[in-house]
Amino acid sequence: MTKNTAETINHEDFLFINDSLVEIFDKILRIEERELRKSRFKDITINELHLVHAITLHEQKTTSAVAHELHLSKGSLTSSVNMLVKRGYVERIRNQQDRRVINLTLTSKGRLLYRAHDAFHRQLVKSFLIGMDENDMPLIKRALTNLQNFVDEATNH
Template identity: 35%
Template sequence: MSKAVNVLNELLVNLFNDILQIEQNALQSGDFKDLSVTEIHTIEAIGMYEPRSMSEVAGDLGITVGTLTTAINKLIKKGYVERKRIEEDRRVVLIQLTKRGKLAYRIHEKFHSDMIKATIGGLSKEEEEVLTNSLEKLNIFFKDKYNLKHKGE
């Protein structure tokens, strides 16, 4: 392996681990100590506005409905999510965020926004474009190589 490949590998692994650790630390030091990173990402996948079906959310997260059911049951117990049946067909169960869930969503969204601002804060417009284009290419490569869904599919 070339030096560049070794450096890039180390940077990607460290960056991934650091972001997860920073996210976990931010959760643990805030008002949402009872949430794991996985749970906050589940809250993020449910979204703020429209109730969603379990299969939609499971698909977005790339997990089975069974796995999601376990996570949702925990989030319901913690007061972040609620189940809702639709009047037209009582068999259809949708999930949505509670007020507390929406607050967690907003705070997590701000965390990501602050992290991005800090990341690009000292960059010139050209450096910002190079970074964005490089990360987009990397993202597409990984998604195609490992058959992952592209955002919006």
């Protein structure tokens, strides 16, 4: 494939891919919202769910690192973290090497939410890969890398 595949691809195929990506993105968000409302995590918004996911399970990230990763101002992050602390999902821990630095970690309730969200993502990946084999992986990885690069570039502007 060449760099200008988007310009040379069959119009119907282009529309199919476009419509599929838009519909899938929208439906994933709707599924996440619906499942949150049905779960014991009713008090969480989608943005807060993704903040819990960014904090991760096994490491303590600084507030600055999480804000940078999610492209949030420190003020916006602080507001969201305050709500998650209040609801028992996140803890702030002062860094032992530099007392000015605050690390974020998930509570047991936050870890449970993280694992539930991660299980959903694993189901998405497994369903995406049905019928694929090892020979398909380079193409899939290249397509996803191209999409990730585009999204990263657009996010940084």
